[in-house]
Amino acid sequence: xxxxxxxxxxxxxxxxxxxxxxxxxxxxxxxxxxxxxxxxxxxxxxxxxxxxxxxxxxxxxxxxxxxxxxxxxxxxxxxxxxxxxxxxxxxxxxxxxxxxxxxxxxxxxxxxxxxxxxxxxxxxxxxxxxxxxxxxxxxxxxxxxxxxxxxxxxxxxxxxxxxxxxxxxxxxxxxxxxxxxxxxxxxxxxxxxxxxxxxxxxxxxxxxxxxxxxxxxxxxxxxxxxxxxxxxxxxxxxxxxxxxxxxxxxxxxxxxxxx
Amino acid sequence: xxxxxxxxxxxxxxxxxxxxxxxxxxxxxxxxxxxxxxxxxxxxxxxxxxxxxxxxxxxxxxxxxxxxxxxxxxxxxxxxxxxxxxxxxxxxxxxxxxxxxxxxxxxxxxxxxxxxxxxxxxxxxxxxxxxxxxxxxxxxxxxxxxxxxxxxxxxxxxxxxxxxxxxxxxxxxxxxxxxxxxxxxxxxxxxxxxxxxxxxxxxxxxxxxxxxxxxxxxxxxxxxxxxxxxxxxxxxxxxxxxxxxxxxxxxxxxxxxxxxxxxxxxxxxxxxxxxxxxxxxxxxxxxxxxxxxxxxxxxxxxxxxxxxxxxxxxxxxxxxxxxxxxxxxxxxxxxxxxxxxxxxxxxxxxxxxxxxxxxxxxxxxxxxxxxxxxxxxxxxxxx
Numbered sequence: 001x002x003x004x005x006x007x008x009x010x011x012x013x014x015x016x017x018x019x020x021x022x023x024x025x026x027x028x029x030x031x032x033x034x035x036x037x038x039x040x041x042x043x044x045x046x047x048x049x050x051x052x053x054x055x056x057x058x059x060x061x062x063x064x065x066x067x068x069x070x071x072x073x074x075x076x077x078x079x080x081x082x083x084x085x086x087x088x089x090x091x092x093x094x095x096x097x098x099x100x101x102x103x104x105x106x107x108x109x110x111x112x113x114x115x116x117x118x119x120x121x122x123x124x125x126x127x128x129x130x131x132x133x134x135x136x137x138x139x140x141x142x143x144x145x146x147x148x149x150x151x152x153x154x155x156x157x158x159x160x161x162x163x164x165x166x167x168x169x170x171x172x173x174x175x176x177x178x179x180x181x182x183x184x185x186x187x188x189x190x191x192x193x194x195x196x197x198x199x200x201x202x203x204x205x206x207x208x209x210x211x212x213x214x215x216x217x218x219x220x221x222x223x224x225x226x227x228x229x230x231x232x233x234x235x236x237x238x239x240x241x242x243x244x245x246x247x248x249x250x251x252x253x254x255x256x257x258x259x
Numbered sequence: 260x261x262x263x264x265x266x267x268x269x270x271x272x273x274x275x276x277x278x279x280x281x282x283x284x285x286x287x288x289x290x291x292x293x294x295x296x297x298x299x300x301x302x303x304x305x306x307x308x309x310x311x312x313x314x315x316x317x318x319x320x321x322x323x324x325x326x327x328x329x330x331x332x333x334x335x336x337x338x339x340x341x342x343x344x345x346x347x348x349x350x351x352x353x354x355x356x357x358x359x360x361x362x363x364x365x366x367x368x369x370x371x372x373x374x375x376x377x378x379x380x381x382x383x384x385x386x387x388x389x390x391x392x393x394x395x396x397x398x399x400x401x402x403x404x405x406x407x408x409x410x411x412x413x414x415x416x417x418x419x420x421x422x423x424x425x426x427x428x429x430x431x432x433x434x435x436x437x438x439x440x441x442x443x444x445x446x447x448x449x450x451x452x453x454x455x456x457x458x459x460x461x462x463x464x465x466x467x468x469x470x471x472x473x474x475x476x477x478x479x480x481x482x483x484x485x486x487x488x489x490x491x492x493x494x495x496x497x498x499x500x501x502x503x504x505x506x507x508x509x510x511x512x513x514x515x516x517x518x519x520x521x522x523x524x525x526x527x528x529x530x531x532x533x534x535x536x537x538x539x540x541x542x543x544x545x546x547x548x549x550x551x552x553x554x555x556x557x558x559x560x561x562x563x564x565x566x567x568x569x570x571x572x573x574x575x576x577x578x579x580x581x582x583x584x585x586x587x588x589x590x591x592x593x594x595x596x597x598x599x600x601x602x603x604x605x606x607x608x609x610x611x612x613x614x615x616x617x618x619x620x621x622x623x624x625x626x627x628x629x630x631x632x633x634x635x636x637x638x639x640x641x642x
Contacts, residue, residue, distance in 0.1 A: 059636050062555070064555065064635050064636050064639075065636055084559070084560060085559045085560065085561075088554065088557050088558060088559040088560075088562075089557060089559070091554075091555060091556065091557045092556060092557020092558075093557070097555045097556065099552075099639070103548065103551075103552045103555075103639070105549055105552065116553070116556060117556035117557055119558075119562075120553070120556060120557040120558045120559070120562055121557070166556070170556075170557075
């Protein structure tokens with residue numbers, strides 16, 4: 001375990017988490033005793049090959065699924081005992097999801113997509129406030145001028161930015177990203193990682209699932225899983241800055257053009 | 260496009276209900292108007308049936324009613340007007356033209372009983388009855404046929420070669436329930452009819468107007484009792500009928516008709532509901548991913564349920580509205596082509612709209628429930 005100087009309570013506190021799937025006759029033990037703490041302001045990459053249990057772990061961290069055994073405290077709330085509706089409320093208030101496939105609603109504008117999580121807020125938010133908050137979130141990801149565009153009018157990178165804005169709009173304690181750059185080219189990936197780095201600099205806690213080491217090097221901490229257990233948990237050395245990488249890539253492209 | 264096809268069942272169902280109800284209630288209204296144009300509290304006394312050996316004639320075949328009977332009835336309580344009626348068809352001549360029409364012998368009360376106005380001139384008077392006057396009031400059709408371009412009042416009309424002075428023209432009344440042109444008539448004093456045009460001692464029937472429709476039954480009974488005594492017969496040799504009975508018979512028919520049509524329409528609505536359920540099930544499958552996203556960002560099962568229910572209700576309510584408009588339009592077109600009156604009762608519009616919304620709820624519930632029970636992880640992964 002890595003100890004941090006910051007003495008606040010952890011955003012994520014997993015204690016000996018197990019998950020067993022009963023499929024047919026065979027029980028699949030996807031997660032076998034994981035303990036993990038993530039503190040505010042961290043930027044964690046959750047890595048592992050397919051079948052390592054990282055998706056299962058992410059589903060549990062994201063309150064989409066409950067562990068079969070062990071305890072999970074999210075921002076101090078014991079998620080492992082909540083029912084379906086309470087889990088939905090936790091997802092709404094505490095977690096912002098960013099998916100690999102963007103998962104925007106195609107028939108609604110960027111602004112409406114961003115407003116969507118607020119529809120399910122337990123405390124009713126006035127429509128003008130919804131609009132303001134959605135616009136603010138879109139500005140944060142640099143898409144304030146495209147609020148009325150529909151997803152099919154936006155590039156992949158822009159769609160993912162809308163998804164990030166949507167994840168941020170309910171002011172979650174945790175941003176959970178599942179392979180956010182999986183569908184994007186290198187340059188756009190770097191841009192998106194830049195957005196995440198900027199948000200993290202502003203104090204937002206991010207947990208990102210990825211299997212690409214290149215992408216993980218933009219984060220601060222790498223947790224590697226294998227066969228449902230944590231095998232490595234270390235700080236990222238030689239952390240990449242999205243800004244520098246982007247500049248380097250542009251220069252390389254320029255060089256290719258000149259040559 | 261697909262939503263339109265989905266709604267089609269509801270549109271047709273509601274359209275059929277509204278259209279058929281409009282037409283049948285229009286027909287009912289027409290009947291009611293005609294019946295009330297005859298006078299709502301009118302009682303008709305027909306003479307009895309003629310029996311010769313084993314052969315029995317129909318009502319009115321045996322002359323049993325007399326003018327004296329009519330005068331006796333006029334003395335009863337709650338009777339406001341009486342007209343002994345004598346009917347005959349005759350060739351009438353005027354102005355070098357001739358026309359075969361119904362010649363009626365009536366009392367001056369006739370327009371009041373029949374709710375019939377005088378368009379020009381005056382009605383026959385009691386004096387005309389007493390003096391067997393050769394005065395006549397003619398209907399619109401007769402006036403049009405014999406006096407195409409002039410005012411008939413003051414002119415002479417010949418009935419069976421007897422000259423009658425036209426004192427008035429009746430207001431147009433149109434066709435009655437049985438399709439007869441009520442304006443094709445000439446009305447003369449019943450005394451003149453019985454002694455000058457024909458030689459009769461009995462009247463065809465007696466028209467009686469009761470004070471209001473509440474006392475009809477008691478007046479009807481009084482007439483029956485009176486005539487039984489007057490005729491000194493063991494068997495009732497006359498029949499007493501009122502307009503309400505007639506109206507009830509006719510409206511019962513049209514009500515049965517509208518129930519039949521409503522039944523057909525209800526089947527169509529059920530089919531429409533199945534269509535909506537089907538399309539909603541497809542929609543839930545197609546939008547599994549959307550449901551997953553919504554659940555991931557915090558939608559509860561109830562939120563998803565409500566969303567899909569609202570969609571189903573919206574679909575069927577829009578379908579219902581289009582159906583209402585279509586049904587009203589259809590009935591108007593039929594009304595225009597067939598020259599029939601239509602009435603679209605507001606209650607039926609409300610019933611149609613509410614039932615289409617209820618069908619939306621019923622048919623949308625299962626798909627919506629299915630959507631709400633999806634697991635967010637599976638839904639998100641769904642391709």
